[in-house]
Amino acid sequence: MTDLPMTPEPPENPPMAGIVVIGRFQPLHFGHAILLRAAAEQRAAHAADSTLIIGIGSANRPSTLANPWTAEERESMVTAWLEAEGIENTHICSIPDIEDPPNWVRHAERYHGEAGCIFTTDFDTAELYTAAGWDVVLLPLEQRENYEGWRVRETARMLSTVHDEEAVRSVLGSLVPSSVLDLLINTDSLARLAYMGEGGEPVG
Template sequence: MSAVQVAVVIGRFQPFHLGHLALVREALARAPRVVVVLGSAHQARSPRHPFSAAERAEMLRLALPEAERARVDVLPLRDLYDETRWVQAVRDGVQWLTGTDEALLVGHFKDATSDYLRRFAPWQLLSLPRQHRVDATDLRAALFDSEPEALDAVLASWVDQVPPSTRDFVRAWAHLPYLAALRREWAMLKSYRQAWAAAPYAPVFVTVDVVVQCAGHVLLIQRGRDPGQGLWALPGGFVEPRDTLYQSAVRELEEETGLRLLPDTLQRALRGVATFDHPDRSQRGRTISHTHHFDLGERELPEVRGQDDAAAARWVPIAELAAMEAQCFDDHFHMLDRFLGLVAPG
């Protein structure tokens, strides 16, 4: 393997554990400069994404001695739910930080979710065996399954799985106003999955979501229950057994926002339908959304109100959406981006 000036490590680091640290240290041993790509940046907090990009960057920083910190750059990167675009975004980000398009990618093939490591040719790839018997999913489960008074016991069980600095960080983080809501949502999702555990095969859920734009605004609802209670989302829901996709989209729109328009008005306003089917787009399980895009044109904003599963409904200026990314449910910001072009290419 030829000498390189830049090594790259990619991960979500939720939380940062000893396996992650081993990859970063191997990268530091191979190159004078290391870029750590923080995946799933800008996601709303959830049991899958409890720690913000800034918090994960701090966990990484605290785990390294000062001399090594100076050699590490952190690149937060949003999920794009499109592997080709995402790989190019990683490459572009590394080149922007380092000035070179050559790098050594250091990683571990954990399971099928690690196949993206093969997509970075002509970068060199250093595939390492598993460094520690630790999994971030299990660490999060231990944290969310425990009672508040058991926090010290949970962190003690992490002693051979995470750096001491990560335990200290999570101990302090647990006193911020996030953990109780995450535990509640975790319990809901766990119950949801258990309800389907007896199915003869893994369920695949079919849903609809609706993008309605009007006079420079888009219609959003604020979710009234878990998962994602309090987050902003598109109106939508599950397809009923006797509905077509279009019928389900119109029904969910009316049920959650009270928006009622003449059938011909909606039909003329339909601009397209896109399918969102990334395997990891929903914490509830494999969920495929058929998202309908309506443009009502330049007219007075119709009256709406939150009802059914929606705590609120409002017309949001499209110009304000980019600042709301971390407040959006699941991949709904990326649905909006698909139709409205919110994120500049590259």
């Protein structure tokens, strides 16, 4: 069991089976974009009427450098990216962690709906969903050395005290889609990272 709060609660009526992508989106970076685009293309080719369901994981984690943005902020990132890409017929849901891998799929299904098809780059996730009877598409993790979440966050943290917007865009623009980067800059959502290093001292 976990001591984390079980928020949000599952909806009374989860979405119908669709094509599911789950990520933490801390923040949404190009690795996520590749995965989401692949799922959208698969849907267009084989199941045009189905819903693309995006699950935002770790929705109940406290704010830390590993989890600097709230579930609501991450939903805004996903929404901004989807709109910029022109991807429609989507459903976004936030899913709390339970720290119990064997029971994860049944827990997550209460939020993203029951067995459909899931796209993932994570082998452990693929195994769990396969065992639960899902169709699983396991994609290779492209440019892992660049698109690991912790690397993107650390780069963002080092830029959090830089007040030259052009410089910030030049560096983060190679890691984060412009629609998401616009949101992070316009909402001043990078500044908090300066105080999330060891000891709470600002970087830079």
